[in-house]
Amino acid sequence: MEGMEGHVDKFRRESGKLWSDMELQAMAALHYLGRETNAKSLAQAIEVLCKSQVNSFNRLDEDVGQTGLFLNPTLAMVNHSCTPNGFVQFVGRRAVLHAYREIKKDEEIEISYIDCNLHLSYRQEALKARYHFTCNCPRCKDDMDIYQVCRGYPHLRLNHLSLAPDIQKPQHPQGPDSSIAKSLSAIIEEIYSWCSTSLSGLSPPEKQKQLRQRWSACKLLRDSCAYAIEPLPHVLAEASMYFGEQNKFTHSLCISSFIATQVEPYKTPAPFAPQRIKGVFIVAKLLANTAPADLGSADNPKNDLLVSNKSLVGRISAALGKIDQATMCQVLLEMVVYYAAAAHSKEWAIFNEAWDLLGDIEALQGRELEDAHVKAFMRNPNGAAERRFFDQAVVGPLQELSAFCFDVMDSEFGS
Numbered sequence: 001m002e003g004m005e006g007h008v009d010k011f012r013r014e015s016g017k018l019w020s021d022m023e024l025q026a027m028a029a030l031h032y033l034g035r036e037t038n039a040k041s042l043a044q045a046i047e048v049l050c051k052s053q054v055n056s057f058n059r060l061d062e063d064v065g066q067t068g069l070f071l072n073p074t075l076a077m078v079n080h081s082c083t084p085n086g087f088v089q090f091v092g093r094r095a096v097l098h099a100y101r102e103i104k105k106d107e108e109i110e111i112s113y114i115d116c117n118l119h120l121s122y123r124q125e126a127l128k129a130r131y132h133f134t135c136n137c138p139r140c141k142d143d144m145d146i147y148q149v150c151r152g153y154p155h156l157r158l159n160h161l162s163l164a165p166d167i168q169k170p171q172h173p174q175g176p177d178s179s180i181a182k183s184l185s186a187i188i189e190e191i192y193s194w195c196s197t198s199l200s201g202l203s204p205p206e207k208q209k210q211l212r213q214r215w216s217a218c219k220l221l222r223d224s225c226a227y228a229i230e231p232l233p234h235v236l237a238e239a240s241m242y243f244g245e246q247n248k249f250t251h252s253l254c255i256s257s258f259i260a261t262q263v264e265p266y267k268t269p270a271p272f273a274p275q276r277i278k279g280v281f282i283v284a285k286l287l288a289n290t291a292p293a294d295l296g297s298a299d300n301p302k303n304d305l306l307v308s309n310k311s312l313v314g315r316i317s318a319a320l321g322k323i324d325q326a327t328m329c330q331v332l333l334e335m336v337v338y339y340a341a342a343a344h345s346k347e348w349a350i351f352n353e354a355w356d357l358l359g360d361i362e363a364l365q366g367r368e369l370e371d372a373h374v375k376a377f378m379r380n381p382n383g384a385a386e387r388r389f390f391d392q393a394v395v396g397p398l399q400e401l402s403a404f405c406f407d408v409m410d411s412e413f414g415s
């Protein structure tokens, strides 16, 4: 740990209660180790604690949340950027450094130490508190957030499997309309803190009340088509979970389709990024949950879908009726399986679930032709016929479903 950055003086000067906690922790550690506590040993122990704050990774466990800190001298050398070209993923006890894109010889490898979809001031605050530096990456320096997340990242060409075939170079190199950008910055500051609190633990009526307020607060983001800017993505994700808990899977499906096509590709451009793959998997699972066998028939609807063609549920139902859900679900699961190893590994729970679900779909009788189309597409996703198949079987239906997203939100959370 000798050569690692510790920022001990900055922690002492700037960290307030955290510093007193660290002093206490250092004394406890010395006592536990049976070492004498004196000024020198205490200073050494505090230095170790500071170094582990600055250089370690929070190791997360999907089931129990954070399980510990991971410290590795090589990985500790990687600097931060809010437009990183790599990320670290834990696979059991191993940490794996993945690249988001091709990294040239001598180009610096950079990861994001924080959730880089936070708004500029929140990112700076988080970096200052733990790492004691002000980020000066191009995105922070020019306050490029709104420009970048609205229009996608120009430096990445996404392939056809990305679900975001329309991401391209921004048409306005000078940046977004500055008046919109200014008013957006002001409201994001105001609403982010109360919008980012999790709703889990609240009763359904309380959740609905909260989501009403949050959805209404996101109006400017929504009207400006700034769909990838927090807290809008967060509110949509909470709403999708809310509907899922009420067994309104079709509503969740419309919102999740919107997130997978209009939000995530702009937040995280690499198509194999773990959060992108999770989003695609959620859509696939919801498609399986809303498959025709579960919908009943027009004469005997099992749920509230088939009401009237003019009602929202009727329109969603009509749209779903035109979709070959099994084929669409199969392609999305193939994408999850295809990208899971790059996003994480074959040990990933999502990979295994997708693999099992894919087996179930492939075992369905009478789908030989559709199955052959899916396999052909996965072999050659950029072939002309295969692209047409993908557009028809996946992109078109996803866009159609996501077009209901705001109506679904307004129907439950509108004023």
Ligand SMILES: C[S@@+](CC[C@H](N)C(=O)[O-])C[C@H]1O[C@@H](n2cnc3c(N)ncnc32)[C@H](O)[C@@H]1O
Binding pocket: 003, 004, 005, 007, 054, 055, 056, 076, 077, 078, 079, 080, 081, 130, 131, 132, 133, 134, 135, 136, 137
């Ligand atoms: C995990 S260490 C990274 C390796 C460190 N640069 C070194 O040489 O030991 C984290 C520290 O590196 C510095 N750092 C990382 N990314 C930075 C950036 N984008 N701009 C300025 N300093 C950065 C900060 O001092 C931070 O506390």
